[in-house]
Amino acid sequence: MGSLNNLREEDLLREAKIILKEKFGYHQFRSGQQKIIQDVLNGRDVFAMMPTGSGKSLCYQIPGYLLNGTVLIVSPLLSLMEDQINALRAAGERHARALNGMMHAQERIRVLRHLEELRFLYISPEMLCRSDIREALAKITISLFVVDEAHCVSQWGHEFRPDYLQLARIREQLGHPACLAVTATADERVREDIIRSLELHEVAQTIMSVDRTNIALVVRNVSNDDEKMEQLCKLLRTTRLPGIVYCASRDWTERLAELVRRQLGLRAAFYHGGMESIDRRKIQNQFLDNQLDLLCCTNAFGMGINKPDIRLVVHFHFPATMNAYLQEIGRASRDGQQGLAVLYYSPQDNQYPEGFIDSNFPEDAFLLHTLHELDEGVLTIKNKDQFLNDLQERGSSETAARFIYERIREKPAYQSFHSIFKRSKSMIEQRRRVLLNDLSIMKNYLTATECRRAYYLKVYHEDSHEKPVYCCDQCGINLADFDSVNFEDTVINRKQLMSWEERLSYIFKESERSKQ
Amino acid sequence: MTEKVRIGDDALMFSETLLLFLIKQFNGERTLSGIYHLLKGKKSSQSIQDSFLFRVEPFYHLCDDLERQSFQKLIEHLGDHEWIKYVNSEQTRVILTEKGMDKLSMFKIERMIPDGLRITNYVTTEKQFWLRLQLLIQTLSALRYQQTAFLPITKFPAVTEAVRRIIMESSLSRNQLVHQFYQEIRRLLTSIPILEANIFASQFSGYHMTGLTLRQISDESGKDLFECRTFFKAALRRIMQELSKNKSRYPFTALLMSPGVSGLSTTAGVSLRFLKSGLSAQEAAHRRNLSIGTIEDHLVEIALKDPTFDLSEYLTDELEHRIMDHANRLNTRQLKTIKKALQEGVSYFQIRLALAKNTVR
Numbered sequence: 001m002g003s004l005n006n007l008r009e010e011d012l013l014r015e016a017k018i019i020l021k022e023k024f025g026y027h028q029f030r031s032g033q034q035k036i037i038q039d040v041l042n043g044r045d046v047f048a049m050m051p052t053g054s055g056k057s058l059c060y061q062i063p064g065y066l067l068n069g070t071v072l073i074v075s076p077l078l079s080l081m082e083d084q085i086n087a088l089r090a091a092g093e094r095h096a097r098a099l100n101g102m103m104h105a106q107e108r109i110r111v112l113r114h115l116e117e118l119r120f121l122y123i124s125p126e127m128l129c130r131s132d133i134r135e136a137l138a139k140i141t142i143s144l145f146v147v148d149e150a151h152c153v154s155q156w157g158h159e160f161r162p163d164y165l166q167l168a169r170i171r172e173q174l175g176h177p178a179c180l181a182v183t184a185t186a187d188e189r190v191r192e193d194i195i196r197s198l199e200l201h202e203v204a205q206t207i208m209s210v211d212r213t214n215i216a217l218v219v220r221n222v223s224n225d226d227e228k229m230e231q232l233c234k235l236l237r238t239t240r241l242p243g244i245v246y247c248a249s250r251d252w253t254e255r256l257a258e259l260v261r262r263q264l265g266l267r268a269a270f271y272h273g274g275m276e277s278i279d280r281r282k283i284q285n286q287f288l289d290n291q292l293d294l295l296c297c298t299n300a301f302g303m304g305i306n307k308p309d310i311r312l313v314v315h316f317h318f319p320a321t322m323n324a325y326l327q328e329i330g331r332a333s334r335d336g337q338q339g340l341a342v343l344y345y346s347p348q349d350n351q352y353p354e355g356f357i358d359s360n361f362p363e364d365a366f367l368l369h370t371l372h373e374l375d376e377g378v379l380t381i382k383n384k385d386q387f388l389n390d391l392q393e394r395g396s397s398e399t400a401a402r403f404i405y406e407r408i409r410e411k412p413a414y415q416s417f418h419s420i421f422k423r424s425k426s427m428i429e430q431r432r433r434v435l436l437n438d439l440s441i442m443k444n445y446l447t448a449t450e451c452r453r454a455y456y457l458k459v460y461h462e463d464s465h466e467k468p469v470y471c472c473d474q475c476g477i478n479l480a481d482f483d484s485v486n487f488e489d490t491v492i493n494r495k496q497l498m499s500w501e502e503r504l505s506y507i508f509k510e511s512e513r514s515k516q
Numbered sequence: 517m518t519e520k521v522r523i524g525d526d527a528l529m530f531s532e533t534l535l536l537f538l539i540k541q542f543n544g545e546r547t548l549s550g551i552y553h554l555l556k557g558k559k560s561s562q563s564i565q566d567s568f569l570f571r572v573e574p575f576y577h578l579c580d581d582l583e584r585q586s587f588q589k590l591i592e593h594l595g596d597h598e599w600i601k602y603v604n605s606e607q608t609r610v611i612l613t614e615k616g617m618d619k620l621s622m623f624k625i626e627r628m629i630p631d632g633l634r635i636t637n638y639v640t641t642e643k644q645f646w647l648r649l650q651l652l653i654q655t656l657s658a659l660r661y662q663q664t665a666f667l668p669i670t671k672f673p674a675v676t677e678a679v680r681r682i683i684m685e686s687s688l689s690r691n692q693l694v695h696q697f698y699q700e701i702r703r704l705l706t707s708i709p710i711l712e713a714n715i716f717a718s719q720f721s722g723y724h725m726t727g728l729t730l731r732q733i734s735d736e737s738g739k740d741l742f743e744c745r746t747f748f749k750a751a752l753r754r755i756m757q758e759l760s761k762n763k764s765r766y767p768f769t770a771l772l773m774s775p776g777v778s779g780l781s782t783t784a785g786v787s788l789r790f791l792k793s794g795l796s797a798q799e800a801a802h803r804r805n806l807s808i809g810t811i812e813d814h815l816v817e818i819a820l821k822d823p824t825f826d827l828s829e830y831l832t833d834e835l836e837h838r839i840m841d842h843a844n845r846l847n848t849r850q851l852k853t854i855k856k857a858l859q860e861g862v863s864y865f866q867i868r869l870a871l872a873k874n875t876v877r
Contacts, residue, residue, distance in 0.1 A: 082667070089665035104673030261735065269732065276581045278647070281669050285726040288667070496728055497736045500705050500717035507657045507722030508698040 039204035052330030069141030075148040080304030081122040096120040125163035150181035154193035216470035243312030248352035271297040308335035315343040320353035374417040530740035547608040561813035568875040632750030657722030712751035784814040819872040839870040
């Protein structure tokens with residue numbers, strides 16, 4: 001960092017802009033990016049809240065080219081790591097790698113051997129907690145310690161990760177590099193938690209609005225599923241695509257994909273967690289490669305997906321929290337063009353999120369029975385996976401099994417299993433209350449008579465600012481404005497099925513070889 | 517709406533026939549899970565042995581992508597037509613009804629099944645091979661188009677490492693390598709029926725062209741999903757056989773095959789080595805840190821796939837005859853029934869071993 005002190009701030013900024021253009025192909029910073037990058041380059045601890053799709057990765061990638069050493073990015077999402085490294089490599093960066101539990105040991109060794117040469121290292125929190133890895137990291141210069149999805153450090157956040165509590169200590173061991181903590185959504189309570197837990201000093205904060213002004217918001221009330229499907233087809237017949245349709249169940253993703261393919265002839269596919277991983281990957285890549293117009297999926301789709309030209313996000317069923325909703329519609333039009341989010345709401349849909357909340361926790365009787373069996377020695381814990389498996393075979397959901405496992409892990413050795421029942425129960429009640437509260441906020445959004453945007457900004461304690469031209473159904477919107485005929489998209493409509501010879505010759509670029 | 521139903525029914529013809537055939541072969545002696553595991557290709561010796569016992573080897577590992585739910589739906593569909601009926605009160609085992617027999621007799625399963633499916637020597641490594649092949653194709657396409665980054669269709673470490681090694685260790689230039697491989701694949705696909713080749717290659721991914729899933733191929737072509745799986749597996753097995761028989765014609769692609777394929781699963785192969793070196797089953801279990809039950813599973817698999825291995829240590833000729841007498845007299849392959857009929861002192865393991873030895877003959 002020493003060499004940087006000689007450069008004045010404007011010089012640094014100029015450098016940063018050159019990199020922005022040459023490496024990443026952008027002509028100017030998007031709002032928020034410049035201040036964050038400046039603070040990072042000045043060696044400050046930074047907390048940044050940026051909504052999904054506002055370009056947070058650039059905030060540490062650009063400093064990576066100006067600081068000496070390696071930028072270490074802690075991220076809990078494997079798919080996100082992979083996507084980012086892929087994007088960096090596509091931009092010509094060869095010194096970006098990941099360390100996570102899914103890798104082959106051989107690959108891990110290769111990464112560790114070349115640590116010094118790395119400009120960017122993405123690492124999962126579990127890996128960072130391993131002492132051999134920390135020792136290797138202590139030998140190199142870490143220029144910046146980035147904590148992605150920083151809300152995971154807070155018990156108040158929606159995805160608490162105990163590993164994240166170690167991060168402050170680990171950062172100390174790595175020579176106390178400057179820290180950049182980023183998240184897409186965090187209310188005040190979570191923000192305070194992040195700053196305290198990560199021990200950020202004199203922190204420079206950039207809190208950006210959660211508002212994505214280029215996404216128009218529409219809620220449509222319907223009376224039943226048939227009407228919903230009818231309206232969906234009508235919408236898809238003319239509206240600009242590609243698009244995503246979020247559904248609450250696997251079954252629905254398959255049904256809708258089939259419906260849309262048959263009725264509209266669109267290239268539609270489904271995506272959900274029950275598929276083989278290779279099939280999931282193929283569908284995802286097809287979507288990225290514009291081989292599909294529409295993807296019908298559960299919320300399993302989207303993490304770490306970077307497709308800037310998704311124009312439409314439909315919710316066939318509404319999600320359980322406003323957070324999840326903003327996250328999901330935030331996948332529309334990341335390139336800044338106009339996007340559209342449509343949510344269909346029929347009264348029967350209430351069952352889905354409520355069922356989802358219930359499935360998070362074990363029922364009293366089940367919990368009691370499990371603890372009893374543990375005390376009796378009928379059920380044993382050899383390791384985590386086996387235990388989770390056993391519980392699921394007894395009919396528990398995966399999340400409920402995890403919940404029980406966490407409670408048992410906290411139990412002091414001398415106490416009986418039964419002794420944790422009461423505490424667990426009150427914890428369930430407390431968490432359920434939080435989730436139900438989140439749900440009611442989401443539901444109120446659906447029935448609100450005020451501007452949709454104003455409503456969710458209020459949820460995040462933000463003031464409404466200038467309304468975009470295409471705001472929401474309450475403010476008045478004409479869906480025909482989103483018809484594909486209004487846009488000059490070039491659609492490459494490649495057929496999916498072809499003869500093996502045709503396919504092979506394309507894949508290996510053989511037709512051109514004969515011309516060479 | 518009526519039209520849709522008709523299309524649906526037609527499209528299901530293949531899977532209906534296939535399922536009815538399997539149910540007939542299993543004859544209610546295993547639960548429906550047994551059939552599901554057969555199709556999934558479960559790596560338990562029970563499933564492997566069942567495939568021999570009920571003469572359904574080609575269908576083992578036919579659909580490793582089959583979801584339990586879709587299987588269940590198909591079974592319910594057969595039930596709705598009254599083609600099958602339950603034979604036990606728990607409703608886990610089924611046999612064909614008269615109506616089901618009639619339905620099945622309308623089709624010749626032998627004619628529906630391509631020859632390639634009957635090649636079962638490579639079944640334990642076919643998934644591994646298929647993943648490697650797809651990743652290699654995707655990687656070479658990226659090289660050919662000078663793509664600096666792509667999202668690999670699989671991240672399974674054993675697969676990525678193997679593909680990496682093959683590319684790194686080649687002495688050819690990248691460009692030559694791609695061309696050589698193209699020619700080999702071309703040759704391989706020319707050697708199999710065109711319908712199979714098309715279904716096979718539709719799944720290949722390359723530069724900005726991602727391969728289709730079998731489900732998509734089924735949707736796009738209007739063919740039954742099980743039929744697509746069948747043609748795909750037939751193609752895969754033919755190709756693996758061709759590679760293994762004519763290595764020199766495919767020097768590069770043959771590297772994707774796992775060495776020493778004997779039809780034994782890898783872990784059973786390791787046990788076999790220990791046993792051949794003179795260790796007892798007990799000692800082998802100890803050395804491998806496995807339960808004796810697992811080693812016994814391996815022995816059953818060995819009995820099925822390596823008839824030259826001497827098993828008299830575990831099963832005397834006399835006992836074997838006694839077991840088979842009972843099995844034949846009772847006309848069953850159910851272990852429990854056979855064990856009950858025999859006196860004390862015969863283990864399930866020995867019964868399984870006897871059955872295994874006698875299905876091979």
